[in-house]
Structures are given as structure tokens and as C-alpha cells.
Amino acid sequence: MLTGNSNTGLAKNTSYKVVLPFYLYAGIALLIATVLTLFSTPAFLQHYFYPNTLAITHVMALGWGTMMILGACHQLVPVLIEQKLYSDALAYLSFFFAAIGIPLLIAGFYQFDFGWPAQIGAVFINAAIIFYLINMAISMAKSKKENVHAVFIFTATLWLIITTIAGLLLVYNFSYNILSKDSLSYLPLHAHLGIIGWFLLLVIGVGSRLIPMFLISKYSNNKILWRIYFLINFALISFIVFFLYFNITALYFIPLTAIAIALFLFGSYCYKSYHERIRKKVDNQVKISLLSVFMMAFPLTFLLIVICLLLFSVSNIPLILTYGFCIFFGWITAIIFGMTFKTLPFIIWNKVYHSKAGLGKTPNPKELFSDKIFLVMEISYLSGFILFAGGVLISNEIILKIAAVLLLIAAVLYNGNVWRAVTHKPKSHERNNQ
Amino acid sequence: MIICPNTKISKILKQNSDALEAIISITPKFEKLRNPLLRKLMAARTSIGMASIIAGVSVETFFEKLQPLGFEPDRETEPESNTEKPKLPAYFNSLSPQQIIEFDVRPIINSGEDPLSSIVKKVKSIPQNCALKIINSFEPTPLISLLKKQGFDSFVNKVDDETVEAYFYKTGVATVQLNESENNSEGWDEMIKRFEAKTETVDVRQLEMPQPMMAILAALEKLPEDKALFVYHKRIPVFLLPELRERKFDYRIKETAPNEVHLLIFKD
Numbered sequence: 001m002l003t004g005n006s007n008t009g010l011a012k013n014t015s016y017k018v019v020l021p022f023y024l025y026a027g028i029a030l031l032i033a034t035v036l037t038l039f040s041t042p043a044f045l046q047h048y049f050y051p052n053t054l055a056i057t058h059v060m061a062l063g064w065g066t067m068m069i070l071g072a073c074h075q076l077v078p079v080l081i082e083q084k085l086y087s088d089a090l091a092y093l094s095f096f097f098a099a100i101g102i103p104l105l106i107a108g109f110y111q112f113d114f115g116w117p118a119q120i121g122a123v124f125i126n127a128a129i130i131f132y133l134i135n136m137a138i139s140m141a142k143s144k145k146e147n148v149h150a151v152f153i154f155t156a157t158l159w160l161i162i163t164t165i166a167g168l169l170l171v172y173n174f175s176y177n178i179l180s181k182d183s184l185s186y187l188p189l190h191a192h193l194g195i196i197g198w199f200l201l202l203v204i205g206v207g208s209r210l211i212p213m214f215l216i217s218k219y220s221n222n223k224i225l226w227r228i229y230f231l232i233n234f235a236l237i238s239f240i241v242f243f244l245y246f247n248i249t250a251l252y253f254i255p256l257t258a259i260a261i262a263l264f265l266f267g268s269y270c271y272k273s274y275h276e277r278i279r280k281k282v283d284n285q286v287k288i289s290l291l292s293v294f295m296m297a298f299p300l301t302f303l304l305i306v307i308c309l310l311l312f313s314v315s316n317i318p319l320i321l322t323y324g325f326c327i328f329f330g331w332i333t334a335i336i337f338g339m340t341f342k343t344l345p346f347i348i349w350n351k352v353y354h355s356k357a358g359l360g361k362t363p364n365p366k367e368l369f370s371d372k373i374f375l376v377m378e379i380s381y382l383s384g385f386i387l388f389a390g391g392v393l394i395s396n397e398i399i400l401k402i403a404a405v406l407l408l409i410a411a412v413l414y415n416g417n418v419w420r421a422v423t424h425k426p427k428s429h430e431r432n433n434q
Numbered sequence: 435m436i437i438c439p440n441t442k443i444s445k446i447l448k449q450n451s452d453a454l455e456a457i458i459s460i461t462p463k464f465e466k467l468r469n470p471l472l473r474k475l476m477a478a479r480t481s482i483g484m485a486s487i488i489a490g491v492s493v494e495t496f497f498e499k500l501q502p503l504g505f506e507p508d509r510e511t512e513p514e515s516n517t518e519k520p521k522l523p524a525y526f527n528s529l530s531p532q533q534i535i536e537f538d539v540r541p542i543i544n545s546g547e548d549p550l551s552s553i554v555k556k557v558k559s560i561p562q563n564c565a566l567k568i569i570n571s572f573e574p575t576p577l578i579s580l581l582k583k584q585g586f587d588s589f590v591n592k593v594d595d596e597t598v599e600a601y602f603y604k605t606g607v608a609t610v611q612l613n614e615s616e617n618n619s620e621g622w623d624e625m626i627k628r629f630e631a632k633t634e635t636v637d638v639r640q641l642e643m644p645q646p647m648m649a650i651l652a653a654l655e656k657l658p659e660d661k662a663l664f665v666y667h668k669r670i671p672v673f674l675l676p677e678l679r680e681r682k683f684d685y686r687i688k689e690t691a692p693n694e695v696h697l698l699i700f701k702d
Contacts, residue, residue, distance in 0.1 A: 013669060079643060080643065082642070082643075145642075209643075209644075212644070213643070213644040213647070213673065214673070216644075216647065216648070216651070216677065218648065278651070279677070281680075346672035346673060349672055349675070350670060350672055354670055354687070354689060355530055355531075355689070357670070357685070357686060357687035357688075358621060358622035358686050358687055358688040358689075359620075359621050359622070360620040360621060360686075361620060361684060364675060364676050364679045365672055365675050365676060366676045366679075
């Protein structure tokens with residue numbers, strides 16, 4: 001009779017203090033990656049197992065992609081599951097260990113020295129992921145709602161910890177020979193655990209919620225999402241089995257086909273939500289996120305060609321390099337560019353204006369960053385991306401240099417825009433209760 | 435008997451007890467009127483106008499149901515105040531959410547105990563510059579007069595027919611801070627005053643993301659130019675804000691508790 005308290009009331013937002021360090025760190029990692037790329041263009045004419053290339057890949061995968069996702073998930077997951085983040089302290093610990101571990105590991109790659117600094121770096125990164133995993137697991141266990149997006153995010157995190165543990169073993173394998181083969185031969189396994197298990201599952205899990213939301217679309221289809229979920233996990237598990245126990249290249253078409261179907265389903269999911277949108281004018285941030293979904297087709301095509309060539313025992317190194325580049329500098333970077341400015345300004349707005357929004361007019365959260373700078377960044381990035389991919393394919397260093405400069409410009413503009421949002425000061429009603 | 439939107443339900447029930455079934459037939463939400471204790475508490479405080487808002491039907495529905503029982507509707511009289519809009523005193527502008535201490539007494543009442551002693555204990559523990567917010571299922575009239583003697587001012591906000599928030603705060607502190615927000619002609623209180631009796635209400639607290647945004651945008655589409663939309667939300671809907679600007683709406687936001695946010699949305 002006297003109910004009415006069914007309202008859980010536990011939807012409190014994660015503090016910006018938890019989230020911002022991850023965002024800022026990721027931005028700086030991108031800047032470092034583009035600077036390294038600019039000075040490492042000759043490396044992109046070599047084999048992919050090359051110190052500079054490995055270093056850049058890990059700055060992009062860990063410093064840029066993973067740190068950004070960790071930050072965003074600390075904010076987003078509590079909203080999705082309607083449950084407060086279990087522990088801020090675990091989030092800080094996660095940041096602290098990753099922030100120290102990542103540069104140690106990357107310095108190891110760059111100098112191709114896998115002595116104690118790189119080993120400690122790898123241990124720290126694993127510790128950071130474990131703290132994050134625990135935090136997510138407890139937060140989600142406390143929520144009573146089953147949420148397909150949360151399942152994607154959590155499974156992705158499990159794959160991430162498997163990836164980083166595999167990475168840790170590979171680092172130790174350089175010095176101690178703990179695995180049956182050399183570290184290079186395990187690289188495809190480690191790479192795809194991360195790319196498919198962590199990044200792809202996560203981007204689809206998060207994107208399938210955020211893209212319809214930002215388009216203000218009523219479209220939702222959990223059935224398709226569950227299918228995608230099983231396809232991706234099936235692909236990954238079958239790939240691991242084939243990789244470790246069979247040495248037949250043709251078998252790789254099975255996981256590849258599963259991934260292709262999953263990507264097609266996700267593409268059509270995005271298309272349908274675009275089609276049923278209420279918001280007629282789509283902003284630049286959502287546009288680039290949708291473009292990123294489309295950009296998933298590039299690595300898929302390259303992978304298809306790489307496997308086809310492998311059937312004839314031909315290993316095309318530039319093609320494999322382009323494949324990796326399209327994933328980290330293409331798909332992942334494009335969606336982060338879009339989603340950063342669809343989340344960060346709102347987090348800052350909440351921090352600056354939540355107590356002032358009752359006093360008078362407050363600025364639009366979108367005004368916290370410059371859409372003009374975003375547009376220039378977008379153009380510089382996209383042209384840099386296309387030129388660089390082309391440069392790798394035809395092994396032309398001059399094109400690579402020009403492209404690297406364009407990517408660097410994009411990274412500088414990105415950081416500038418992030419900084420502009422983060423340092424935003426209240427505009428109206430200075431006289432407040434502070 | 436002549437009935438108008440301001441006629442209290444208790445008066446109607448007194449006149450003709452058959453009206454009880456007629457009213458319950460409008461919506462199952464009124465089932466609780468069968469309980470004599472609750473009937474006593476609620477019916478005396480609820481007018482037809484208020485009840486129609488709770489039921490989500492027009493006043494006319496009540497008239498139609500009651501006419502066969504010999505009640506004569508008076509359609510001329512306007513409802514006094516369309517809805518019970520929270521008009522938080524300006525003092526609350528100067529409080530941060532941390533300064534409002536929440537105390538939900540419903541579990542205590544549900545377990546059959548008298549919450550008074552725990553409330554009095556809670557009141558004593560409140561630091562200076564803080565307010566106590568008591569969440570109850572009805573207006574705690576005895577408590578208001580009791581605490582008034584101890585120097586506490588109160589403010590009652592009826593969230594819905596099952597939730598009543600009562601705020602208690604020391605008056606001495608209020609006067610100092612009041613002046614500060616008085617100069618502000620665009621603040622929450624002023625806007626609430628401006629749109630008094632010209633607001634429509636939507637409660638999205640129970641909705642899962644992203645439905646709150648959809649519900650608010652849908653409500654705004656039907657909102658007449660001169661009216662404002664009052665929203666009950668669990669958090670500040672930041673992603674809604676650019677959409678409001680795009681549709682030329684302005685807004686004021688009030689955090690009454692860490693997970694209780696009120697919004698007033700109106701044409702810019």
C-alpha cells in the first residue's frame with residue numbers, strides 16, 4: 001500500500017574526477033602515437049614485427065583506445081545498469097597502474113628491450129585491468145536488470161584480461177622461453193584477442209546503445225545484438241582453437257565469415273536506427289561515429305585478402321600493416337573522435353553547471369568545445385588516414401610523411417578541443433553559492 | 435450536492451458512500467481509498483482536480499461518474515491550482531544537494547512503528563546550514579507543528595499521491611542567504627512563479643535510458659506555447675539539453691537530492 005519507493009534511486013553519476021584522467025591520458029597518448037609515427041615512417045616499409053611499429057600499435061591500443069574506453073565505461077556502465085559505480089578507489093587504482101605500466105611497456109618495445117621495466121609495465125597493465133574488471137563485476141552484480149549492452153561490455157573486458165595476460169606471457173617469453181614457440185608466432189593470436197574480443201565487442205556493445213540515443217531513434221533490437229554477440233564469440237573461440245591446434249589456413253574462413261556476418265548485422269542495426277531517427281540534422285560527432293562503423297569494412301576486406309594470399313603461402317607484409325593501421329588509426333580512432341565530444345562536454349557541463357542550472361540560463365553543453373576545430377580535425381584526420389593507408393600499401397615514404405603530419409595535426413586539434421572543454425569556466429551567473 | 439474541481443473527495447464520500455465505488459472504477463490507483471485509514475488521510479486533502487491529475491483523466495470523467503449518483507457538476511469554476519507544484523523556498527537555491535539530508539520514513543511506517551522518535555533524533559543531528567528532507571506517504575502535519583515549536587520552518591512537496599517530501603530547516607540561516615538569490619530574476623523560484631498554474635507534468639524516473647528523453651521530447655511537442663513542462667527525473671539529463679536548445683526551449687534544473695532532479699522547461 002505505501003509503496004512508491006520502488007524507485008531505486010541509485011542512479012548517481014560517476015564523479016568527473018574518476019573519468020577525466022582517463023580522457024586526458026588517452027588524448028596525450030594519441031599525440032605521442034602520431035609524433036612517433038611521424039618519426040618512424042621508415043618502419044612502415046618494414047616487417048610489422050618491428051620495434052617502432054609495435055610501440056606505436058601499443059600506444060594506440062592501450063594508451064589511446066583502452067584508456068579512453070576505460071574512462072568512458074566508468075561513466076557509462078553505471079548509467080546503463082542504473083547502479084552506482086561500485087568503487088571510485090578501484091577506478092583510481094586502475095588508472096594509476098595503467099598510467100605507469102603503459103609507458104614502461106612501450107619504452108620496452110621502442111628499444112626492443114624486454115628487461116624488468118617492460119616486464120613490470122606488463123604486470124602493472126594487467127593489475128589495472130583486474131581492478132577495472134572487479135569494479136565492473138561488482139557494479140553489475142548489484143544491478144538487478146539484465147542488459148545486453150552490459151553483457152557485451154563485461155565479456156569484452158574478460159577478453160581484454162585474456163589479451164593482456166597473453167601479452168604478459170609474450171613479454172616474459174622474450175627472456176625466459178616459457179612458451180613452446182617464439183613470441184612472433186603468437187602475435188596473430190594476441191592481436192585478435194584484443195581487436196575482436198576487446199575492441200569489437202565493446203564498440204558494438206556501447207555503440208548499439210549510444211548511436212540510436214544520439215540519433216534520437218526509437219529503434220532497438222536486442223535479438224540482433226544477441227546474434228552479433230554469439231557470432232563474435234564463436235568466431236574468436238574457433239579462431240583460437242584453429243590457431244593453436246590446427247595448421248590449416250582455409251579454416252580461418254570460418255571465423256572470418258562469422259565476423260563478416262556480425263559486422264553486416266551491426267551495420268544494418270545502425271542503418272535502421274538512422275532510418276528511424278527523430279533528429280533530422282545529424283551532427284559531425286555522430287556522423288564520424290557512423291563513418292567509423294562503415295570503416296570496419298576496410299580491415300575486414302584486407303583480412304580476407306591476407307587469408308586468401310596465405311592459401312598460396314604468400315605473406316604480404318604491407319597488406320598486414322595496412323590491416324592493423326586501418327583498425328587502430330581508422331575504425332577505433334574515428335569512433336573515439338566522435339564519442340569523445342558526445343560524452344566529455346556533457347561530463348564537464350554536469351561538473352560546472354549542475355548546481356547553477358537552477359539560477360538562470362546556462363550554456364548548451366555543445367558550446368563547451370569548438371565544432372569548427374572539430375571539423376578541421378576531422379578533415380585533417382580523414383585525409384591523413386587515407387594517404388597513410390595508401391602510402392603503406394605502395395610503400396612510399398614521402399606520402400607517409402605527409403600523411404603523418406596530417407594525423408599529427410588532427411591529434412593536436414583533438415587535444416586542444418579536449419582541453420578547451422575540460423578547462424571550461426562558468427559563463428553566466430558568477431555570483432553563485434560558492 | 436454541487437461539485438466543482440475544488441470539491442474535496444471526502445465531502446463527496448460523506449454525501450453518498452456509493453461514490454466510493456464510482457471513483458475507484460475510474461482507476462485502480464484509487465483502490466487504496468478502500469482502506470478507511472488511508473481514506474481519512476487522503477480524501478480530505480484531495481480535490482477532484484487533484485485526483486483527476488493523479489488518475490490521468492479529465493475532471494469531466496469524474497463529473498460523468500458522479501452525476502448518476504445525484505451530484506450536480508459546476509463546470510464554471512476553475513480549479514484553484516491545477517497541480518500541486520513544488521515551490522521550494524528561495525532558501526533552497528543556496529543549498530547544495532549534500533546539504534539536504536534525506537530521511538525516508540516509509541520503511542518504518544511499513545513495519546508498523548511510529549517514526550516520530552527517530553525523526554526527532556535525526557533533527558537533532560542536523561548540522562547548521564543543512565535541511566532535513568523527510569519522505570513520507572502523507573503530509574506529516576503533527577510533525578510540522580512539533581518542529582515549528584523548535585524553530586524549524588517547513589515546506590511540503592507532494593511528489594505524487596504516494597510520496598510526500600517534507601523539508602525542515604532553521605529559519606535563522608535562511609534570511610541571510612535569501613537576499614543573495616533575490617536579485618536573481620531568472621532563477622528557479624521566479625520561473626516556477628511565472629508558470630504557476632501553467633505547467634504540465636511528466637515523471638520519467640521509472641523509465642529506462644533512453645526513454646526519458648523520448649518521453650520529454652514527446653511531451654514538449656504537445657506543450658502549448660505559453661506553458662512550461664515540469665519534469666521529475668533521476669539525474670540531470672545532459673544529453674537532452676542540446677535537443678532543448680535546438681527546439682528553442684530554455685530550462686531550469688533543480689537538484690533536490692543526489693538522485694532527485696526537477697526540471698522546468700519552457701519556450702526561450
